Amino acid sequence: MNKKELVYVVSDSVGETADMMVKAVASQFNGKEVNIQHISYVEDVKDIKDVIDMAKNSNSIIAYTIVISHLKQYLDQKSREVGVLAVDLMNPLMEVFIQKFKKIPTGEPKLMRKLDDEYFRRVEAIEFAVKHDDGQDSGGIKLADIVLVGVSRTSKTPLSIYLAHKGFKVANVPLVPEISPPDDLFEIPKNRCVGLIITPDKLNEIRRERLKNLGLTIQANYANLERILEELDYAEKIMKQIGCPIINVSNKAIEETADLILAMLKKRGTFYHE
Missing domain, CATH: 3.40.50 (Rossmann fold)
Structure with missing residues (x-):
C-alpha cells in the first residue's frame, strides 16, 4: 500500500x-x-x-x-x-x-448523530441542575425549562436530577419565610413552574429522620411542627402568587412525581422532549 x-x-x-x-x-x-x-x-x-x-x-x-x-x-x-x-x-x-x-x-x-445530540443535551441538563440547585445562581430561573419551588425536603433536588436525565434544564428554589423569593419566579411563564407541597406529618417525619442521620437533636426548630406549618402556609401563598400548578409529593415516588410534572407541563403547552 x-x-x-x-x-x-x-x-x-x-x-x-x-x-x-x-x-x-x-x-x-x-x-x-x-x-x-x-x-x-x-x-x-x-x-x-x-x-x-x-x-x-x-x-x-x-x-x-x-x-x-x-x-x-x-x-x-x-x-x-x-x-x-x-x-x-x-x-x-x-x-x-x-x-x-x-x-x-x-x-x-444521521441517527447516530441524533443519539450523540441527545447524550450531550442530557449532560448539559444535569450540569444545569447541579449549578441551579437549592436556589443557587437564581439567574438560571429564566433559562430553565422547569422551575421547582417548595419548602425543604420536598424532593426538589432528586426531582431536578431525575428530570435532567430526561434532558430538561431544571432549577429549584427553596421557599423560606425569612427569605424573599427571587423576582424572576414571578416573571417567568407560570406554566414553567411547579410547586411541591407535602402534608405536615410527613414532612415532620422526613425532617426528624434527616436530623437523626446528621447526628442532631430532633428537637431542633427544623423539625418543629409549628415551624413546619408556618413554612407550608408561606410556600402555598407564594405558589398561588406565581399561579403555578401544585403537586402533593407526600406519598409519591420521584418517578411518579416527575411523570405528573411532565404530563402537566405538556398539557399546558410547555416545551416538551419526546
Missing part, C-alpha cells in the same frame, strides 16, 4: 464510522496510512455517480455506510458495472440484526 492509493469514504451522514473502520484496517498493512477522501451527506444519485467516476479514474476503493436504500442499490450496481470495488461496511451486521431480531431497519441516515 502506498501513499497514492485512495479510499473514498462515502456516507449519507458524517461518515465517522466508515472513517474509523478504514483507518483500523489500513493500520494492519505495515502501519502505513491510507489516503482517505471523505464524501459525506450524499443525498442523491448524482453524488454517487460522481464518486464512482472518481474512484474508477484513480483506481480506488469505495468504503461506504449508506442506509438510504435506493442510493445503496445504485452504488452497488454501478460500481460493479464499471469494475470499482465498493464495500458496504454496515450490511453484514445489519443482516445479522434482521435475522436475529426479526425487524427491518429504518433506513434513516
Whole structure:
C-alpha cells in the first residue's frame, strides 16, 4: 500500500464510522496510512455517480455506510458495472440484526448523530441542575425549562436530577419565610413552574429522620411542627402568587412525581422532549 492509493469514504451522514473502520484496517498493512477522501451527506444519485467516476479514474476503493436504500442499490450496481470495488461496511451486521431480531431497519441516515445530540443535551441538563440547585445562581430561573419551588425536603433536588436525565434544564428554589423569593419566579411563564407541597406529618417525619442521620437533636426548630406549618402556609401563598400548578409529593415516588410534572407541563403547552 502506498501513499497514492485512495479510499473514498462515502456516507449519507458524517461518515465517522466508515472513517474509523478504514483507518483500523489500513493500520494492519505495515502501519502505513491510507489516503482517505471523505464524501459525506450524499443525498442523491448524482453524488454517487460522481464518486464512482472518481474512484474508477484513480483506481480506488469505495468504503461506504449508506442506509438510504435506493442510493445503496445504485452504488452497488454501478460500481460493479464499471469494475470499482465498493464495500458496504454496515450490511453484514445489519443482516445479522434482521435475522436475529426479526425487524427491518429504518433506513434513516444521521441517527447516530441524533443519539450523540441527545447524550450531550442530557449532560448539559444535569450540569444545569447541579449549578441551579437549592436556589443557587437564581439567574438560571429564566433559562430553565422547569422551575421547582417548595419548602425543604420536598424532593426538589432528586426531582431536578431525575428530570435532567430526561434532558430538561431544571432549577429549584427553596421557599423560606425569612427569605424573599427571587423576582424572576414571578416573571417567568407560570406554566414553567411547579410547586411541591407535602402534608405536615410527613414532612415532620422526613425532617426528624434527616436530623437523626446528621447526628442532631430532633428537637431542633427544623423539625418543629409549628415551624413546619408556618413554612407550608408561606410556600402555598407564594405558589398561588406565581399561579403555578401544585403537586402533593407526600406519598409519591420521584418517578411518579416527575411523570405528573411532565404530563402537566405538556398539557399546558410547555416545551416538551419526546
